[in-house]
Amino acid sequence: MLNCRQATRLISQSLDAKIPWHQRLAMKVHLLCCVWCRRYAAQLKFLRRATRELPPEALDAAPQKLSIVEKEQMSARLQESVKKLPPSAE
Amino acid sequence: MNFRQPTTDGADGRGRGLQTQTLHLGPLSGLDPESWVEQYGDDLFGFAAARLGDRATAQDLVQETFLAGIKSREGFAGRSSERSWLFGILRNKLADYYRLRNREEAITDTDPPLPEERGAFGTGGLGKDGWIMKLAPKAWETPDGTLISKEFQDVLKSCLSRLPDKVAQVFRLREIDGVSSEEICKDLGVSPNNLWVMLHRARMGLRRCLEVHWFGNKQQDE
Numbered sequence: 040m041l042n043c044r045q046a047t048r049l050i051s052q053s054l055d056a057k058i059p060w061h062q063r064l065a066m067k068v069h070l071l072c073c074v075w076c077r078r079y080a081a082q083l084k085f086l087r088r089a090t091r092e093l094p095p096e097a098l099d100a101a102p103q104k105l106s107i108v109e110k111e112q113m114s115a116r117l118q119e120s121v122k123k124l125p126p127s128a129e
Numbered sequence: 130m131n132f133r134q135p136t137t138d139g140a141d142g143r144g145r146g147l148q149t150q151t152l153h154l155g156p157l158s159g160l161d162p163e164s165w166v167e168q169y170g171d172d173l174f175g176f177a178a179a180r181l182g183d184r185a186t187a188q189d190l191v192q193e194t195f196l197a198g199i200k201s202r203e204g205f206a207g208r209s210s211e212r213s214w215l216f217g218i219l220r221n222k223l224a225d226y227y228r229l230r231n232r233e234e235a236i237t238d239t240d241p242p243l244p245e246e247r248g249a250f251g252t253g254g255l256g257k258d259g260w261i262m263k264l265a266p267k268a269w270e271t272p273d274g275t276l277i278s279k280e281f282q283d284v285l286k287s288c289l290s291r292l293p294d295k296v297a298q299v300f301r302l303r304e305i306d307g308v309s310s311e312e313i314c315k316d317l318g319v320s321p322n323n324l325w326v327m328l329h330r331a332r333m334g335l336r337r338c339l340e341v342h343w344f345g346n347k348q349q350d351e
Contacts, residue, residue: 042250042257042258042259043250043258043259043260044246044250044258044259045258047246047329047333048325048329051325051328051329051332051333052325052328052329054328054332055303055310055324055325055328056310056321056325075260075265075266076260076266078265078266078267078268078269079266079336081269082266082269082271082336082339083332083336085269085271086332086335086336086339087304088277089277089281089282089285090285090304090305091304091305091307092277092282093282093285093286093305094282103174103175103178103179103184103187104171104174104175105166105170105171105174105188105191109188110166110167110170113166113170113188113191113192113195114166116192117165117166117192117195117196117199120196120199121199124199124200
């Protein structure tokens with residue numbers, strides 16, 4: 040019989056991958072008799088939904104971009120290394 | 130915003146005849162580093178930054194990617210688009226970076242209680258590893274529809290900001306950017322087990338934080 044510590048780990052894991060059938064079964068049996076872990080499972084599902092509804096700008100999750108200066112530095116360094124390439128490279 | 134970049138399927142472009150424009154890559158002809166930075170710089174950088182959480186390192190890896198691209202240009206035979214070829218190099222650089230770093234960091238073991246589990250479960254006697262009543266999940270009144278209030282989102286956001294950096298980063302990639310577990314493992318060089326532990330920590334921490342700072346307030350009178 041799973042304890043709650045193990046059950047919560049499995050509940051989380053089952054959100055990311057298909058867990059083996061015997062673990063799934065053990066988790067379901069545990070959930071049948073544990074109201075706390077049932078709540079935990081439902082709350083993780085809610086957490087997933089709520090997270091996906093967050094507007095990206097609220098999280099600074101919009102892709103970060105290079106600044107103009109950073110781009111110029113990058114280009115300069117690249118051009119230098121192109122110059123250093125042996126002419127008979129191919 | 131989705132950072133997913135699935136196009137490292139280099140060999141697939143073969144025979145489609147779509148990439149003829151890349152075939153004129155001579156020794157240096159067709160190689161235009163400046164246009165690389167313009168064309169791909171932001172995308173590569175955004176991809177790396179989301180996985181590193183560190184601008185300086187992301188910048189270094191993108192730079193290294195371009196350099197490696199120039200050096201190994203013979204390896205680029207127009208089988209894939211220039212873009213996915215560069216993304217492939219970047220992913221390898223990321224994996225190398227994390228391999229090195231993870232060697233220095235101890236891998237989290239699943240067995241000892243995780244910081245987020247401490248205090249939640251009993252440590253001995255009959256209630257060992259069961260919820261401690263005071264901290265066991267309470268009933269939440271969650272909204273049914275899609276409407277989740279701005280106030281709630283602010284609380285969730287602040288809870289996210291309290292997670293340890295690496296844990297928060299993994300959680301964001303998985304839940305906000307919707308990247309699959311396999312891809313995260315590959316890009317961040319973590320084992321599946323390590324990834325699950327981090328996601329579990331994030332969820333356990335967030336759930337508790339929401340209960341205390343949002344749902345808890347509404348139930349104090351119970």
